[in-house]
Amino acid sequence: MSRNQLLITIVIAAFATGLCRFLPFLLFGTGKKIPGFFRYLGDMLPRAAMAMLLVYCLKDLSFAGPLSAWAPALLGAAVSALLHLWKRNMLLSILAGTCVYMLLIRL
Amino acid sequence: MYKKAFIKTIPVLTGYVFLGTAYGISIKTAGLPWWAAVFSSIFIFAGSLQFALIPIMCASFAPLTSFLMSLIINARHLFYGITMLKRYLKLRHPWRDYAIFALTDETFSLVLEEPEKGLSPEKWYTTLSGMDHFYWVLGSLIGTIAGELITLDLTGIDFSMTALFTVIVSEQTSDAYRLHRAGKMSRQQFFFPTLLGFGATLLSLLTLGTGRFLLAAMAIITCGFYLDYRGSSWRDRQKEKEVSA
Numbered sequence: 001m002s003r004n005q006l007l008i009t010i011v012i013a014a015f016a017t018g019l020c021r022f023l024p025f026l027l028f029g030t031g032k033k034i035p036g037f038f039r040y041l042g043d044m045l046p047r048a049a050m051a052m053l054l055v056y057c058l059k060d061l062s063f064a065g066p067l068s069a070w071a072p073a074l075l076g077a078a079v080s081a082l083l084h085l086w087k088r089n090m091l092l093s094i095l096a097g098t099c100v101y102m103l104l105i106r107l
Numbered sequence: 108m109y110k111k112a113f114i115k116t117i118p119v120l121t122g123y124v125f126l127g128t129a130y131g132i133s134i135k136t137a138g139l140p141w142w143a144a145v146f147s148s149i150f151i152f153a154g155s156l157q158f159a160l161i162p163i164m165c166a167s168f169a170p171l172t173s174f175l176m177s178l179i180i181n182a183r184h185l186f187y188g189i190t191m192l193k194r195y196l197k198l199r200h201p202w203r204d205y206a207i208f209a210l211t212d213e214t215f216s217l218v219l220e221e222p223e224k225g226l227s228p229e230k231w232y233t234t235l236s237g238m239d240h241f242y243w244v245l246g247s248l249i250g251t252i253a254g255e256l257i258t259l260d261l262t263g264i265d266f267s268m269t270a271l272f273t274v275i276v277s278e279q280t281s282d283a284y285r286l287h288r289a290g291k292m293s294r295q296q297f298f299f300p301t302l303l304g305f306g307a308t309l310l311s312l313l314t315l316g317t318g319r320f321l322l323a324a325m326a327i328i329t330c331g332f333y334l335d336y337r338g339s340s341w342r343d344r345q346k347e348k349e350v351s352a
Contacts, residue, residue: 009160009169009170011150012173013147013160013173013176014147016173017151019178021208022207023185025196036336040332040336042189043186044296044335045179045300047280047300048304048307048332049179049183049328050272050276050304051302051303051304052179052304052325053155053180054276054305055304056159056321058269059320080273080274081274084278093277097269098267101263101270102264
C-alpha cells in the first residue's frame with residue numbers, strides 16, 4: 001500500500017467508525033422508534049464479528065505442515081482463553097497467551 | 108472533578124496504555140510507518156478495528172473491505188449509542204459531538220453510571236472520554252517508539268492481536284452463557300451469532316483462500332442475520348420484554 005492509500009484507508013475506517021457511533025443520534029434523535037433490526041444487530045453482531053476476526057487472525061495456520069506451523073498459535077490461544085475464563089483479567093490473559101506463543105516459536 | 112475523573116479512568120489507563128503499546132509495536136514490526144499508528148489512534152479510536160486493519164494495511168489497497176470491516180466490527184457501537192441516546196442528546200455542541208465520537212467500549216463502561224450531582228455533564232463526559240482518548244494515543248506512541256528502539260527479537264509480538272480476539276470471544280461466550288442459564292437468552296440466541304461468525308469465515312477461507320475471503324464472510328454473516336431476524340423468535344422476546352417492562 002502506498003502512503004496515500006494508507007492515509008485513505010485510515011480515513012475510510014475513521015468515517016465508518018464515526019458512522020456507527022453517530023448513526024443512533026442522527027436517526028433516532030427526535031424520539032423516533034428504533035427499528036427492530038438495528039437493535040437485533042446491536043445485540044447479535046458483536047459475537048459474530050469477533051468470531052470472524054479470530055478466524056481471520058489464524059488464517060495463515062497450516063495444519064498440513066509440521067507441528068511447529070500450528071501448535072504455538074493454538075496453544076497460545078488456548079492459554080489466553082482458559083486463563084480469561086478463570087481470572088477474567090484481560091491484560092493478564094493477553095500477556096500470558098502472547099508470551100507462550102513467543103516462547104513456543106523459539107523452541 | 109478532574110481528580111475524580113482521573114481515578115475513575117485508572118483501569119482504562121492501564122488497559123489502554125498496555126494495548127496501545129502492543130498496537131504501536133505491532134504496527135512497527137509489520138513494517139508500517141509510525142504515523143499510521145498515531146493517526147489511527149487519534150481518528151479511528153477503535154482498538155479491535157485498528158488491530159484488524161494491520162494485515163490489511165500491509166496488503167494491497169482494499170477500500171471496500173476496509174469500509175465493511177469497520178462497519179461490522181463497530182456495529183456494537185450502535186448499541187452503545189442507543190443506550191446513551193437520551194443523556195448525550197442533552198449535551199451542548201461541540202461537547203456532544205466529541206463524546207459521541209469517543210464512545211469506545213471502555214468509555215461506555217465508565218459513562219454508564221450517571222455523573223454525580225453538581226457536576227456539569229458536558230465537562231464530566233468529555234473529560235472521561237478525553238482522558239481515555241489520550242491514554243490510547245499515548246500507548247500507541249510509546250509502542251511505535253519502543254518498536255523502533257528495542258533491539259530484542261520481537262518476532263511473535265503480533266500474536267497479541269490473536270490473543271485479544273481470543274479473550275473477547277471467551278468473554279462474550281461466557282457472558283452469553285450466563286444469560287442463557289439465567290433464562291434471559293434462548294439456546295438459539297446463545298449459539299447462533301458465534302457459530303455464524305466462525306462458520307461463515309471458515310467456509311469463505313476454505314473456498315476462496317486467504318486473499319478475498321473477508322468480503323464473502325461479511326456477506327454471509329449479514330444475510331444469515333437478516334434471515335434469522337425475519338424468521339426468528341428474537342422479535343417476540345423483545346416484545347415480551349417491552350410488555351413486561
